[in-house]
Amino acid sequence: GENVEQHPSTLSVQEGDSAVIKCTYSDSASNYFPWYKQELGKRPQLIIDIRSNVGEKKDQRIAVTLNKTAKHFSLHITETQPEDSAVYFCAASIKSSASKIIFGSGTRLSIRP
Amino acid sequence: GAVVSQHPSRVICKSGTSVKIECRSLDFQATTMFWYRQFPKKSLMLMATSNEGSKATYEQGVEKDKFLINHASLTLSTLTVTSAHPEDSSFYICSARALGHWDTEAFFGQGTRLTVV
Numbered sequence: 001g002e003n004v005e006q007h008p009s010t011l012s013v014q015e016g017d018s019a020v021i022k023c024t025y026s027d028s029a030s031n032y033f034p035w036y037k038q039e040l041g042k043r044p045q046l047i048i049d050i051r052s053n054v055g056e057k058k059d060q061r062i063a064v065t066l067n068k069t070a071k072h073f074s075l076h077i078t079e080t081q082p083e084d085s086a087v088y089f090c091a092a093s094i095k096s097s098a099s100k101i102i103f104g105s106g107t108r109l110s111i112r113p
Numbered sequence: 114g115a116v117v118s119q120h121p122s123r124v125i126c127k128s129g130t131s132v133k134i135e136c137r138s139l140d141f142q143a144t145t146m147f148w149y150r151q152f153p154k155k156s157l158m159l160m161a162t163s164n165e166g167s168k169a170t171y172e173q174g175v176e177k178d179k180f181l182i183n184h185a186s187l188t189l190s191t192l193t194v195t196s197a198h199p200e201d202s203s204f205y206i207c208s209a210r211a212l213g214h215w216d217t218e219a220f221f222g223q224g225t226r227l228t229v230v
Binding site: 001034042043044045046049089099100101102103104105106108 | 145147149154155156157158159162173206208210217218219221222223224
Protein backbone atom coordinates (compact mmCIF):
# COMPACT_ATOMS: atom_id res chain seq x y z
CA GLY A 1 0.00 0.00 0.00
CA GLU A 2 0.89 3.66 -0.11
CA ASN A 3 3.45 5.00 2.35
CA VAL A 4 4.05 8.72 2.85
CA GLU A 5 7.13 9.99 4.62
CA GLN A 6 7.41 13.56 5.85
CA HIS A 7 10.24 15.65 7.25
CA PRO A 8 11.22 17.48 9.29
CA SER A 9 9.12 16.46 12.27
CA THR A 10 9.64 19.86 13.86
CA LEU A 11 10.56 23.16 12.30
CA SER A 12 11.18 26.53 13.90
CA VAL A 13 11.58 29.63 11.77
CA GLN A 14 11.83 33.33 12.42
CA GLU A 15 8.72 35.32 11.63
CA GLY A 16 8.94 36.58 8.09
CA ASP A 17 11.23 33.79 6.92
CA SER A 18 10.19 30.88 4.72
CA ALA A 19 9.37 27.35 5.80
CA VAL A 20 9.70 24.24 3.66
CA ILE A 21 8.27 20.81 4.42
CA LYS A 22 9.08 17.82 2.25
CA CYS A 23 7.28 14.54 1.61
CA THR A 24 7.87 11.42 -0.41
CA TYR A 25 5.39 8.77 -1.46
CA SER A 26 5.84 5.19 -2.49
CA ASP A 27 3.00 4.37 -4.89
CA SER A 28 3.50 5.80 -8.38
CA ALA A 29 -0.27 5.50 -8.92
CA SER A 30 -0.91 8.27 -6.39
CA ASN A 31 -2.30 11.29 -8.17
CA TYR A 32 -3.75 13.64 -5.59
CA PHE A 33 -1.66 15.32 -2.91
CA PRO A 34 -3.35 17.50 -0.30
CA TRP A 35 -1.75 19.41 2.55
CA TYR A 36 -3.61 19.87 5.81
CA LYS A 37 -3.05 22.20 8.73
CA GLN A 38 -4.12 21.07 12.18
CA GLU A 39 -4.23 23.34 15.19
CA LEU A 40 -4.22 21.86 18.67
CA GLY A 41 -7.43 19.98 19.42
CA LYS A 42 -9.03 20.86 16.10
CA ARG A 43 -9.83 19.08 12.90
CA PRO A 44 -7.39 19.12 9.95
CA GLN A 45 -8.12 21.82 7.41
CA LEU A 46 -7.05 21.69 3.77
CA ILE A 47 -4.66 24.50 2.90
CA ILE A 48 -3.64 23.53 -0.61
CA ASP A 49 -3.67 20.50 -2.89
CA ILE A 50 -2.08 19.46 -6.15
CA ARG A 51 -2.93 16.87 -8.75
CA SER A 52 -0.45 14.77 -10.66
CA ASN A 53 -0.92 16.63 -13.92
CA VAL A 54 0.49 19.81 -12.38
CA GLY A 55 4.03 20.51 -11.20
CA GLU A 56 3.43 23.55 -9.05
CA LYS A 57 0.56 25.42 -7.50
CA LYS A 58 0.51 28.65 -5.54
CA ASP A 59 -2.04 30.35 -3.32
CA GLN A 60 -0.84 33.63 -1.85
CA ARG A 61 1.95 32.76 0.64
CA ILE A 62 1.59 29.03 0.17
CA ALA A 63 2.96 26.96 -2.70
CA VAL A 64 3.30 23.26 -3.39
CA THR A 65 5.62 21.56 -5.86
CA LEU A 66 5.37 18.02 -7.17
CA ASN A 67 8.06 15.89 -8.78
CA LYS A 68 6.36 12.75 -10.07
CA THR A 69 9.56 11.17 -11.30
CA ALA A 70 11.19 11.40 -7.89
CA LYS A 71 7.88 10.84 -6.09
CA HIS A 72 8.24 13.77 -3.80
CA PHE A 73 6.32 16.95 -3.11
CA SER A 74 6.96 19.97 -0.95
CA LEU A 75 5.09 22.73 0.84
CA HIS A 76 6.53 26.23 0.86
CA ILE A 77 5.27 28.96 3.16
CA THR A 78 6.72 32.41 2.61
CA GLU A 79 6.64 35.46 4.87
CA THR A 80 5.65 33.30 7.82
CA GLN A 81 3.38 34.74 10.49
CA PRO A 82 2.61 33.65 14.07
CA GLU A 83 -0.73 32.20 12.97
CA ASP A 84 1.13 29.78 10.72
CA SER A 85 2.22 27.88 13.85
CA ALA A 86 0.48 24.48 13.71
CA VAL A 87 1.03 20.89 12.66
CA TYR A 88 1.12 20.34 8.92
CA PHE A 89 0.38 17.01 7.25
CA CYS A 90 1.06 15.99 3.70
CA ALA A 91 -1.00 13.21 2.18
CA ALA A 92 -1.41 11.13 -0.93
CA SER A 93 -4.39 9.53 -2.58
CA ILE A 94 -4.94 7.17 -5.47
CA LYS A 95 -7.91 7.35 -7.80
CA SER A 96 -9.92 4.26 -7.08
CA SER A 97 -13.26 3.23 -5.70
CA ALA A 98 -11.87 3.82 -2.21
CA SER A 99 -9.70 6.88 -2.84
CA LYS A 100 -8.36 6.69 0.68
CA ILE A 101 -5.97 9.37 1.85
CA ILE A 102 -2.74 8.32 3.53
CA PHE A 103 -1.07 10.91 5.73
CA GLY A 104 2.55 11.69 6.46
CA SER A 105 3.78 11.82 10.03
CA GLY A 106 3.32 15.57 10.39
CA THR A 107 5.55 18.61 10.92
CA ARG A 108 5.16 20.83 13.94
CA LEU A 109 5.90 24.35 12.70
CA SER A 110 6.72 27.07 15.19
CA ILE A 111 7.12 30.69 14.19
CA ARG A 112 9.46 32.68 16.43
CA PRO A 113 8.47 36.34 16.91
CA GLY B 114 -16.81 24.22 2.28
CA ALA B 115 -18.79 21.11 3.00
CA VAL B 116 -19.57 20.18 6.58
CA VAL B 117 -18.90 16.92 8.35
CA SER B 118 -20.29 16.62 11.84
CA GLN B 119 -19.00 14.09 14.34
CA HIS B 120 -20.54 13.21 17.69
CA PRO B 121 -19.83 13.03 20.50
CA SER B 122 -16.81 15.33 20.72
CA ARG B 123 -15.77 13.81 24.03
CA VAL B 124 -16.74 10.62 25.79
CA ILE B 125 -15.58 8.86 28.91
CA CYS B 126 -16.58 5.25 29.36
CA LYS B 127 -15.87 2.39 31.69
CA SER B 128 -13.61 -0.42 30.64
CA GLY B 129 -15.61 -3.22 29.02
CA THR B 130 -18.39 -1.04 27.66
CA SER B 131 -19.00 -0.04 24.04
CA VAL B 132 -19.02 3.42 22.56
CA LYS B 133 -20.63 4.57 19.31
CA ILE B 134 -19.32 7.54 17.35
CA GLU B 135 -21.34 9.11 14.55
CA CYS B 136 -20.06 10.85 11.45
CA ARG B 137 -22.49 12.79 9.30
CA SER B 138 -22.04 14.68 6.06
CA LEU B 139 -24.49 17.54 6.46
CA ASP B 140 -24.68 19.06 3.01
CA PHE B 141 -23.36 16.44 0.62
CA GLN B 142 -23.58 12.73 -0.05
CA ALA B 143 -20.62 10.50 0.61
CA THR B 144 -20.45 6.90 -0.56
CA THR B 145 -17.15 6.63 1.24
CA MET B 146 -16.11 7.84 4.65
CA PHE B 147 -12.82 7.24 6.40
CA TRP B 148 -12.05 6.63 10.04
CA TYR B 149 -8.73 7.70 11.50
CA ARG B 150 -7.13 7.39 14.89
CA GLN B 151 -4.71 9.98 16.16
CA PHE B 152 -2.44 9.57 19.18
CA PRO B 153 -1.12 12.69 20.94
CA LYS B 154 1.35 14.56 18.75
CA LYS B 155 1.15 11.84 16.12
CA SER B 156 -0.21 11.49 12.65
CA LEU B 157 -3.64 10.38 11.47
CA MET B 158 -3.62 6.64 11.12
CA LEU B 159 -6.22 5.29 8.73
CA MET B 160 -8.24 2.57 10.42
CA ALA B 161 -10.85 1.74 7.85
CA THR B 162 -12.80 2.88 4.84
CA SER B 163 -16.54 2.92 5.33
CA ASN B 164 -18.56 2.04 2.24
CA GLU B 165 -22.25 2.84 2.01
CA GLY B 166 -24.29 -0.32 1.69
CA SER B 167 -21.39 -2.73 1.98
CA LYS B 168 -18.77 -3.95 4.42
CA ALA B 169 -16.04 -1.64 5.58
CA THR B 170 -12.48 -2.16 4.43
CA TYR B 171 -10.06 -2.33 7.33
CA GLU B 172 -6.38 -1.46 7.26
CA GLN B 173 -3.85 -4.08 8.24
CA GLY B 174 -3.62 -4.54 11.98
CA VAL B 175 -7.02 -3.06 12.78
CA GLU B 176 -9.42 -5.50 14.45
CA LYS B 177 -12.74 -5.45 12.65
CA ASP B 178 -14.53 -7.08 15.56
CA LYS B 179 -13.16 -4.43 17.87
CA PHE B 180 -14.01 -1.46 15.71
CA LEU B 181 -17.40 -2.01 14.11
CA ILE B 182 -18.28 0.25 11.24
CA ASN B 183 -21.71 0.76 9.77
CA HIS B 184 -22.48 3.00 6.80
CA ALA B 185 -26.23 2.73 6.43
CA SER B 186 -26.85 5.85 4.35
CA LEU B 187 -25.04 8.29 2.10
CA THR B 188 -24.73 10.76 4.95
CA LEU B 189 -24.02 8.66 8.03
CA SER B 190 -21.27 6.33 9.15
CA THR B 191 -20.82 5.02 12.67
CA LEU B 192 -17.83 3.59 14.47
CA THR B 193 -18.46 1.43 17.53
CA VAL B 194 -15.56 0.66 19.82
CA THR B 195 -16.59 -2.60 21.44
CA SER B 196 -15.47 -3.78 24.86
CA ALA B 197 -13.32 -0.69 25.24
CA HIS B 198 -10.11 -0.82 27.23
CA PRO B 199 -7.78 1.95 28.38
CA GLU B 200 -5.47 1.34 25.41
CA ASP B 201 -8.37 2.31 23.13
CA SER B 202 -8.26 5.82 24.56
CA SER B 203 -7.45 8.11 21.67
CA PHE B 204 -8.69 10.80 19.31
CA TYR B 205 -10.91 9.32 16.60
CA ILE B 206 -11.72 11.41 13.56
CA CYS B 207 -13.73 10.76 10.43
CA SER B 208 -13.57 12.28 6.99
CA ALA B 209 -15.72 12.18 3.90
CA ARG B 210 -15.54 13.02 0.25
CA ALA B 211 -18.44 14.06 -1.92
CA LEU B 212 -19.90 11.39 -4.16
CA GLY B 213 -17.77 10.83 -7.24
CA HIS B 214 -15.10 13.36 -6.23
CA TRP B 215 -12.03 11.20 -5.78
CA ASP B 216 -9.51 14.00 -6.24
CA THR B 217 -11.01 16.75 -4.19
CA GLU B 218 -10.87 17.84 -0.62
CA ALA B 219 -11.79 15.37 2.08
CA PHE B 220 -13.66 17.10 4.88
CA PHE B 221 -13.06 16.15 8.47
CA GLY B 222 -15.33 15.88 11.43
CA GLN B 223 -14.31 17.64 14.62
CA GLY B 224 -13.09 14.41 16.16
CA THR B 225 -14.01 12.42 19.25
CA ARG B 226 -11.74 12.17 22.24
CA LEU B 227 -12.36 8.81 23.86
CA THR B 228 -11.16 8.12 27.37
CA VAL B 229 -11.61 4.64 28.77
CA VAL B 230 -11.30 4.39 32.55
